[in-house]
Amino acid sequence: MSWSRRRWVAGLGTIPWLGCAAGSESRPPRTPEEVDVRLPPLAHGQLDSGPSLYLMEDHGLPLVSMAVAVAAGHRLECAGEEGRAAVAAALLLEGMEGGDRAALLDRYGELGTTPHASVGASHIVLRCVVHRNDAPVALRLMLDNLRHATMAEEAFVRVVRERRESLLAARGIVEVVAGFGLVRGSWGSDPAVALLADGTPTSLAALDLEQARAWITPRLGLDAATFLFAGDVDQASALRWIGDAAEDWPSTATTRTAPQSLDPEGDADAPRIVVVPWPGLPQAVVALGGPRRSVGHEDEPAEAIASSLMAGLVHYELRSRQRVSYGVQTRAWSTKRGPMAQLWAKVEPTEVATAVEQLWIYLQRLEREVQLTDDAVIEARRAAMVGMMHDHHGAESGLGELLQLADRGSSAHTASRRLERLEQLRTADVTLALRRIYDPAQVRFCVVGDPPTIERARAVLPDAPTLERTPDQLFGQSKDA
Numbered sequence: 001m002s003w004s005r006r007r008w009v010a011g012l013g014t015i016p017w018l019g020c021a022a023g024s025e026s027r028p029p030r031t032p033e034e035v036d037v038r039l040p041p042l043a044h045g046q047l048d049s050g051p052s053l054y055l056m057e058d059h060g061l062p063l064v065s066m067a068v069a070v071a072a073g074h075r076l077e078c079a080g081e082e083g084r085a086a087v088a089a090a091l092l093l094e095g096m097e098g099g100d101r102a103a104l105l106d107r108y109g110e111l112g113t114t115p116h117a118s119v120g121a122s123h124i125v126l127r128c129v130v131h132r133n134d135a136p137v138a139l140r141l142m143l144d145n146l147r148h149a150t151m152a153e154e155a156f157v158r159v160v161r162e163r164r165e166s167l168l169a170a171r172g173i174v175e176v177v178a179g180f181g182l183v184r185g186s187w188g189s190d191p192a193v194a195l196l197a198d199g200t201p202t203s204l205a206a207l208d209l210e211q212a213r214a215w216i217t218p219r220l221g222l223d224a225a226t227f228l229f230a231g232d233v234d235q236a237s238a239l240r241w242i243g244d245a246a247e248d249w250p251s252t253a254t255t256r257t258a259p260q261s262l263d264p265e266g267d268a269d270a271p272r273i274v275v276v277p278w279p280g281l282p283q284a285v286v287a288l289g290g291p292r293r294s295v296g297h298e299d300e301p302a303e304a305i306a307s308s309l310m311a312g313l314v315h316y317e318l319r320s321r322q323r324v325s326y327g328v329q330t331r332a333w334s335t336k337r338g339p340m341a342q343l344w345a346k347v348e349p350t351e352v353a354t355a356v357e358q359l360w361i362y363l364q365r366l367e368r369e370v371q372l373t374d375d376a377v378i379e380a381r382r383a384a385m386v387g388m389m390h391d392h393h394g395a396e397s398g399l400g401e402l403l404q405l406a407d408r409g410s411s412a413h414t415a416s417r418r419l420e421r422l423e424q425l426r427t428a429d430v431t432l433a434l435r436r437i438y439d440p441a442q443v444r445f446c447v448v449g450d451p452p453t454i455e456r457a458r459a460v461l462p463d464a465p466t467l468e469r470t471p472d473q474l475f476g477q478s479k480d481a
Contacts, residue, residue: 037385039392044412050223054402056230064135064233065399067127069226072219074197075121075336083199088215089119090159095150111138119197120407132232140245156209171475178287179342180474181274181446187337188270191476195335201477221253228402231395271467276448284352284449287344296410301421302433305380307341322358324351349453357460363440377427385422
């Protein structure tokens with residue numbers, strides 16, 4: 001029996017990992033004290049024919065992850081258009097040249113791959129991972145997919161319905177509601193969901209098929225496209241593949257998009273404290289956080305280490321000292337205005353006042369009492385560096401890093417500069433970042449609970465403007481939607 005390339009590629013996922021160091025439940029493994037962190041070479045440039053190229057070489061396996069990014073991300077949506085980019089991206093996988101989804105997946109399947117479509121702040125992305133020998137054909141297929149997506153009415157109705165149902169389901173997840181409270185407190189957006197890619201119930205209901213089609217088509221042009229390759233590929237091969245696949249592509253997009261600034265400080269006029277009454281909620285959620293710098297900003301490495309350490313500090317405060325929670329969890333949000341970090345913990349309703357009061361006291365102590373240790377900063381910094389090395393090796397993970405660079409229009413040197421900043425970080429740098437982003441006058445706060453719980457929280461919240469929002473208001477929908 002001879003193995004097809006499709007079976008060979010799929011079989012890679014069944015190989016067990018060997019030689020992994022294991023820790024115990026009470027004492028997790030530590031990162032080695034001496035780590036030689038190296039990143040693979042990354043390249044970025046503008047081709048003579050117009051498009052941008054991002055490239056990361058990793059020749060460990062004969063696999064190539066590749067993507068085509070079109071400048072049609074959700075940051076370009078105007079008020080009332082929320083979700084248009086995400087729906088257009090989803091329709092790319094619903095068929096091409098008049099065929100249905102099954103026929104499209106069969107065409108990719110013959111090359112041993114499955115396509116994925118996603119939307120970022122700046123781009124809609126179509127990507128796949130294939131055997132190196134099939135990469136030229138797969139790239140041409142992706143370009144044809146972008147230009148000749150079927151976008152049938154039946155598929156459009158189903159995609160919109162699924163996205164609305166997803167919003168309804170998310171409205172019932174308490175930590176997500178708390179995160180949206182932080183989004184509202186950070187940027188003053190009503191509804192908070194409008195700052196994410198998913199859309200709002202109102203904007204999705206108003207969207208029609210022609211608007212979804214029109215979101216991508218006028219933005220197709222080599223001068224507005226970005227090609228990304230990671231894995232067993234070199235620059236000469238990538239250029240040859242692009243030249244062959246894009247031979248009949250339009251050279252110029254008819255709709256141009258201007259870049260928008262990121263990394264805002266947040267809306268200074270937005271109430272930073274948000275309470276969300278939720279009748280019948282058995283456990284309350286207390287959350288804090290706020291805007292963060294994106295990768296590429298010079299302050300981002302220090303903020304990332306500070307946020308990581310803060311999660312441990314708050315966990316110790318609420319779980320070990322105050323005994324009001326089983327633990328603190330983290331969540332990151334990507335919004336139209338930039339990234340946002342969230343720390344949150346579930347607490348018993350009767351303990352909410354203690355949790356809220358002690359958190360505010362702790363935030364006030366950061367400025368004058370809380371001192372980070374060199375060992376803690378070194379360990380967190382080393383773990384971040386090892387994580388970077390892991391994320392930049394392998395075709396699929398490497399492509400993910402390239403997509404982050406492309407979505408911000410960052411150079412290929414962004415990763416190496418971030419690694420250098422991590423290596424150079426000192427305890428004083430991280431301490432300053434910790435006190436800046438968790439300054440009580442800047443941090444955002446959200447409490448979600450039943451009405452009596454909210455009243456207990458209000459009694460101990462600081463004397464500052466407090467906004468009350470229901471889950472329906474944060475999501476821009478009613479329970480009957």
